[in-house]
């Protein structure tokens with residue numbers, strides 16, 4: 243996410259109209275073959291080229307064992323677009339294994355279209371557990387379903403859940419960031435399927451996130467998604483998609499944290515291969531010049547970050563122009579950039595470099611974006627500063643550091659509005675979230691770099707990336723990596739910049 247510093251007021255949206263839904267058919271179910279990983283996932287082998295100033299980290303890391311990914315959730319989803327009604331009709335089969343140490347008395351699904359920030363509607367019309375009808379309970383204003391399990395699901399036990407659902411997509415860009423919308427020929431569909439949330443030391447991690455932050459906190463999973471839509475539309479999605487026949491696509495993604503798809507009526511495309519990755523830029527016909535600039539920025543960012551932190555582990559990266567009113571939003575292997583930035587806007591390069599950086603910090607290395615947003619956002623901001631340092635020179639980066647990050651922090655202090663960086667999104671008033679987390683937050687990483695030096699700093703980030711790839715990191719995991727690589731966790735810096743306030 244790259245929230246603008248100020249947004250126009252959020253408008254109320256009408257209560258969605260309930261529509262009849264298609265009944266799940268046996269034939270539909272039989273067509274859903276769950277494609278779960280049978281072999282090890284792609285590995286993060288060292289890049290071909292040495293990072294500009296970052297030698298390889300000591301081999302202290304214990305990467306996520308490939309076997310753990312073999313137990314990751316597998317989603318087989320079939321989506322049919324009813325464009326005239328702005329609806330998506332879906333069927334889904336999920337294989338879920340309890341990888342926790344305790345029996346699970348229930349399972350949850352999140353229905354993100356029902357959250358205020360998405361402003362749509364999702365209805366689950368049937369749900370079966372191992373083939374038997376199940377009775378879920380609505381939670382969190384309909385944005386979650388709790389499914390009691392009798393008996394509880396034991397550790398390492400696997401269940402198969404089958405769901406039928408519909409989602410209605412708002413025909414307006416007036417709902418917050420318009421991330422879930424169908425306007426100006428672009429149907430943007432994040433969270434358009436029921437997704438299993440993260441189970442952690444507090445139990446099922448489910449809450450309604452504030453509209454001005456990211457909402458989805460999920461585990462790495464594997465996806466097979468079949469899509470039926472008007473053949474004249476362009477489909478862009480997480481992972482890799484193939485056209486089966488006119489109007490039918492088949493997509494595979496994984497290991498990824500989530501699955502998003504975008505349908506566009508008039509996209510033009512530019513592409514380039516970088517670091518063995520096919521990078522696409524999708525843009526409106528009258529924005530070709532910016533669309534081609536975006537491709538170059540994304541290629542530069544992907545190349546730099548691969549060399550600084552470790553390789554991008556997927557075959558494709560898509561950068562897509564959409565009507566979103568956030569500057570940009572990150573999804574697995576796909577980022578969206580606001581159409582408002584494609585008309586010569588000076589923020590375009592910053593936002594592209596920021597969203598691509600999220601593929602490392604959020605995508606491959608997960609973290610809780612609702613309760614610990616700084617861990618991905620502040621590091622992503624500092625990574626974006628590194629992009630400017632390596633692409634445009636140290637003076638450009640120093641200028642941003644001084645006149646944006648530091649100046650914003652100084653102003654917060656002067657106005658008595660300084661807050662700790664390490665708070666949940668909900669702890670910040672909307673107007674302070676970006677200044678504190680996105681401007682003050684990166685100053686922690688800069689202070690750490692100044693303290694330990696470039697060689698150790700980049701070794702820390704490389705180790706952090708390798709050790710927590712496909713997992714979920716916490717602030718403690720970051721500090722542990724600092725301690726292992728630098729020999730000292732430099733807690734005073736963490737306490738000053740992440741936990742502390744200046745008065």
Ligand SMILES: [Zn+2]
Nearest residue numbers: 243244619622
């Ligand atoms: Zn962000």
